[in-house]
Amino acid sequence: MSAYIINGLELAKEKRAQLAKEVEQLKSEGIQPTLAVVLVGDHPASQSYVKAKQKACEEIGIRSKLLTFPSDITESFLLEQIQALNADDSIHGILVQLPLPKQIDELKVIETIAPQKDVDGFHPLNIGRMMTGQKTFLPCTPYGILFMIQSLNVEIAGKHVVVVGRSNIVGKPVGQLFLREHATVTYCHSRTKNLREITRQADILIVAVGKPNLIRAEDVKKGAIVIDVGVNRLENGKLCGDVHFEEVKEVASYLTPVPKGVGPMTITMLLHNTIQAAREQKGK
Numbered sequence: 001m002s003a004y005i006i007n008g009l010e011l012a013k014e015k016r017a018q019l020a021k022e023v024e025q026l027k028s029e030g031i032q033p034t035l036a037v038v039l040v041g042d043h044p045a046s047q048s049y050v051k052a053k054q055k056a057c058e059e060i061g062i063r064s065k066l067l068t069f070p071s072d073i074t075e076s077f078l079l080e081q082i083q084a085l086n087a088d089d090s091i092h093g094i095l096v097q098l099p100l101p102k103q104i105d106e107l108k109v110i111e112t113i114a115p116q117k118d119v120d121g122f123h124p125l126n127i128g129r130m131m132t133g134q135k136t137f138l139p140c141t142p143y144g145i146l147f148m149i150q151s152l153n154v155e156i157a158g159k160h161v162v163v164v165g166r167s168n169i170v171g172k173p174v175g176q177l178f179l180r181e182h183a184t185v186t187y188c189h190s191r192t193k194n195l196r197e198i199t200r201q202a203d204i205l206i207v208a209v210g211k212p213n214l215i216r217a218e219d220v221k222k223g224a225i226v227i228d229v230g231v232n233r234l235e236n237g238k239l240c241g242d243v244h245f246e247e248v249k250e251v252a253s254y255l256t257p258v259p260k261g262v263g264p265m266t267i268t269m270l271l272h273n274t275i276q277a278a279r280e281q282k283g284k
């Protein structure tokens, strides 16, 4: 039997409808949730993600303020801009779109964002809080993946979750989130030996490496849940994931498509975090 295809767009729509109500409630209490979006340079994918984030904010009543800077700005100038946003009480969340140009140290930038406004959940303090099970902003893509799997009503505790990829944005934190849910977590990466032997053990396989069609049918255990985080643009202009969709759908029990899988959930969880930031900063 073919896998159930998880419709990220539909799930995002349902969640956003609920978030819109929360924004309405905050507004009725005199709070206008506001997100500052910082875009450096003219990376086409970043421009389109930022546009999608602003549109999503607008649709549910969150105000967004876009700050764009040319790719040759200095690190110290960018840090000053972030400090100004930290000090501005009308801004509840700050998001710096990644990647940043080479001359700018991403970690320095992330560490400059006030932890209470870090709606991406990338600040080391927030990462530490996540790892120690405290309430904090959870990184948006990992949070979206967890939300998706929880929506399937499948048991996570005791399951073997295999994460392929170890980026700071997705791979590392997603494993930690599933560990918090009592899964057994294995990380794989470019130096992992016998990758297939490990991916075939996964009850839940999460792939976030940016390699088109890396995971084939033979790499997946029958009945596994497969989450494809890859967004790869092919030469023909089409998008494709890290998982060979046509093959793996014949083996998996659940599978996310690309596009319209994990991507829309990333933006939805950013909206969730921005509302949480506004609420917490107003002591609600």
Ligand SMILES: Nc1nc2c(c(=O)[nH]1)N[C@@H](CN(C=O)c1ccc(C(=O)N[C@@H](CCC(=O)O)C(=O)O)cc1)CN2
Pocket (backbone or CB within 6 Å): 048, 049, 095, 096, 097, 098, 099, 120, 140, 141, 169, 231, 239, 258, 259, 260, 261, 262, 263, 264, 266, 267
């Ligand atoms: N500050 C951040 N930078 C980056 C993050 C992040 O969470 N915070 N993640 C990625 C990019 N990203 C969000 O910023 C992102 C990627 C993909 C999608 C998405 O909806 N993808 C669509 C397809 C889009 C297309 O047509 O190109 C989909 O999968 O359906 C949303 C957000 C790196 N930077």
